[in-house]
Amino acid sequence: MSTLRTIETISAELDALQDRLSLALACGVGIWDWNIKTNQLVWDNNMCALFGVSPYTFSGNLDGFVSCLIPSDASKAISLLEHVIATREPYDYTYRLATRPGVCIHGRGKCYYDTDGTPLRFVGVCIEDIKNCPEYKTKKNHNIQ
Numbered sequence: 069m070s071t072l073r074t075i076e077t078i079s080a081e082l083d084a085l086q087d088r089l090s091l092a093l094a095c096g097v098g099i100w101d102w103n104i105k106t107n108q109l110v111w112d113n114n115m116c117a118l119f120g121v122s123p124y125t126f127s128g129n130l131d132g133f134v135s136c137l138i139p140s141d142a143s144k145a146i147s148l149l150e151h152v153i154a155t156r157e158p159y160d161y162t163y164r165l166a167t168r169p170g171v172c173i174h175g176r177g178k179c180y181y182d183t184d185g186t187p188l189r190f191v192g193v194c195i196e197d198i199k200n201c202p203e204y205k206t207k208k209n210h211n212i213q
Contacts, residue, residue, distance in 0.1 A: 092193075100177070102130065102190040104153070109133055118194055120167035136167045153179050153187045162197050172201030 093099070098115030102108070107129045116123045119136045126132050130149075134142045141163045152159045159177040177192020 096195065098194040100133075100175075100192055100194065104179075104187045104189055115194060118173055118196060119165060120171075136165055138164045138166045149190070152177075153190070156181075159190070159192060162201070164201070170201075172197045 093112070093114060096114055096118070098118045099112045100115050101110045103110075109129050109132060111119075111123070111126060111128075113123055116126055119133075121132075121136060127135075134145060137145055145161070145163060148159070148161055151157070156179065159175065159179070162172050162174045165171045165173060173194050174197035175192055175194040177190055179190045180188050182188055
């Protein structure tokens with residue numbers, strides 16, 4: 069296979085991946101990327117909208133994320149992140165927001181490590197989660213009665 073043909077194939081595959089990503093983002097999926105060494109946390113515009121913060125005022129670090137959560141979920145979030153980094157288990161959790169009362173966000177992510185096993189970055193996605201939100205379940209049960 070020629071080099072030009074290989075480049076064309078790779079380019080077509082990248083275009084297809086970009087199309088899939090664009091569709092996911094159009095559905096309100098937020099993407100985050102946390103550099104553990106520098107504590108820089110990058111959120112796309114969907115993440116900011118999900119968490120009810122402005123992209124211009126979000127601090128861009130882990131404290132900024134934690135400040136969006138209700139206090140009891142904030143402490144659980146830190147413990148879970150530490151656990152996932154230490155055990156290499158998948159990250160999968162639903163948070164209640166202080167910035168958008170009554171709203172829950174479901175996050176999934178993965179930590180990446182260097183060859184020595186040092187955690188480098190944590191990347192993931194979030195969506196609004198109605199079904200697993202305690203506030204939603206309480207409202208739903210109250211409406212049924």
